[in-house]
Amino acid sequence: MARRAGALIAAGLAALTLAPVAVVMARAGEARLAPADLVALRFTITQAALSALASVAGAVPLARALARRRFAGRGVLVTALGAPFLMPVIVTVLGLLAVFGRSGWLATLGLPPLPVFGLGGVVLAHVFLNMPLATRMLLEGWQSIPGERLRLAESLGFGPREIWRHIEAPMLRSLLPGAALAVFAICLTSFAVVLILGGGPAATTVELAIYQAIRFEFDLARAALLATAQVAACGVAVALAGLFTLPAGFGAGLDRAAALPAPGGWRWGMDMAVITLAAAFLAGPILAVALRGAPALVALPVPVWPALGASLLVAVIAAPLAVSAALLMALACTQGARWLEPVAMLPMASSQLVLGTGLFLILFPFVSPAAVALPVTVIVTATMALPFAYRILLPEVRRLEADYGRLAAVLGLRGWPAARLLVLPRLRRPLGFATGLCAALAAGDLGVVALFATEQGTTLPLVISRLMGAYRMEAAAGAALLLVMLAFGLFWICDRWGRGGTAD
Amino acid sequence: MKTLGFAAGLLAIAAPALAETPVLHVLTYDSFVSEWGPGPAIETAFEAECGCDLRFTAAGDGAALLARLQLEGVRSEADVILGLDTSLTAAARRTGLFAPHGQRPALSLPVPFEDAEFLPYDWGWFAFVHDRKLDPPKDFAALAASDLKIVIEDPRSSTPGLGLLLWVKAAYGDRAAEIWQGLADNIVTVTPGWSEAYGMFLDGEADMVLSYTTSPASHLIAEQDGSKTAALFDEGNYLQVEVMGKLAASDQPELADRFLAFMLSDAAQSVLPTTNWMYPALTPAAGLPEGFEALARPVKSLLLPADEAEAARGPALDEWRAALAR
Known part of the structure; x- marks a missing residue:
């Protein structure tokens, strides 16, 4: 059942992401990539790879420290890890500048400012945005190590080094490539961060080249070709990650809670230092955003409120849609349909601008784009x-299949009973996390829908950009804070529900 | 309730107007229709006299507007496009979608302006905006020699960025590449659009930002803050002339003509300075709003004719990229 549904969804997904590119390509004649485009492609891949490596390199010690230490405020910190990823890009950049920039907090303290512009700045921003996400993905892995294995390790007298070698390293082997891949794909299509912090045309990405091709040159064929190159780069990354991923093979446990051993001494000091540093690095810009926005929050302009409603509506419909589709695809993928994996990654590598343009070209002859603004927004956001x-779901679904697949098959447990008795209870934590993330993403998304915007259906991100365009920077900061609060609130509720079933 | 309002809004658009009120569709950029832009006031005033329904459709910024129009082609339901600037009009004309406007208003632009298809509705000088306490450079060469930090917009994604590119080209011609090389160490960063650049400047990330001579007026009038001013350059400041045009395929050609004429009437022109923060194309009888008289006015205005701007864009862009991509 899941297999057929998964295949159906995958087909729909492929159609939704590839048809617009095909339509855009068909609109114009042949296209060729200019030498400048190849330079852009190289820079795009370099910055995405560096960002991915730096993010997971930071995420491993942080997730490990969070997994084995207990301290006051740990739960808050784990939830707050969702925040940076959910902030609108321009807000994030201004927040980072408020801390690391020329007139930033570090500079006022007399510390040398970090090189925030150029490749360093781009990677810094991407690490800020994505390291917390990677940390949460890895933390899931640590939390799903069966308690029995930890007890066995304890009775065998394993020290931290042996635990690393026999338990943590295999667990990471099953998760790390996927987490790095996710960050790589996000950074591949990152547009505004690279452009604002890149420092100039040396930092030109493929997405900017696409933007230029559509906006100024109206060279749709070239835009489609660039979008295809972007997807291809992501395809190579998916294949590479697949090569490195190995199942952890812990076997099923009985859900007996057992804490990870927390070695003392210098290891305690190291863990605490990692947590403190990461918390300070992440809290700084968030605090800056909150301080900027707070004064304007009390007197926000009226149009902000309906926009908040529209954003909330999109999030509430799109998130369950995205998560159920993802769950079905992950189930189908672990039941043998391996070809689904690259398809599920397609939207992440797709150029939002090409996707929006293609959908526009498909729909325009039949309906007024403004009339379908809401459905298109919901579908595109869910796809993204x-x-x-x-x-998030795939590793957990793999484990579920490995641990309980045969039992379920023997019992003939299929369809809805299987979902109710097996899938939903066992996947509650990742499902909550994923739903929260999707809802927050949906609330903050703007890219594709700009082409379909109407006067009535303005969402919060659009109102923010309009406020900034009207010299109302303070009101924009207030509205941005509201958006962050909405996104984080949605994330917090879902994530809380997911973690409700476990010890932490 | 908000949901209901939203759904009702969608329905209102989906269902054709039941009454036989003619509808005029105007495609424009986003900040024009925003609650803080000129859109709402213009809509009220025009609807009061035309007995029609004026509907704005927003499409990003000026460049996005042209792309949108090309996507829609002759099937576009738009009757009027409002918000292109003169660096885009040559490309817009080439689409063959526009009809001559046939109007000859006595424009108050600082340079002579003639265009059969496109009518200006407002204009402004590009300028580097800075704090009044700063002693500004007198030209690009002095700026390049100084250690002042500036934020500019990307000419590949924003119209002010493109304006700066043409400004340097118009002022320096073959020496443009040299000027850009000199400016390279002054440029903190290049942003995708105007608002990111301006926001970074206000946050103190740079000494100057590429904006308009009218930007200080927004601080003065809307926030009673007189601390910002704009630098005038000896080689002249480049103009941005914002234009509108009538589409040949319009099903409401007369209404479209009336709208173009209305946009140049006092009723519309007096709204623009304090909502779009630009100079009106035809100064209203009551003059400019208070605060505008305090603005710095360049002695010399630069503007490449549309065809030259179009021809200069590609090579100038390559020059710019080569000079800055060290």
């Missing part, structure tokens, strides 16, 4: 959010 849900 799906890969994130998929990446």
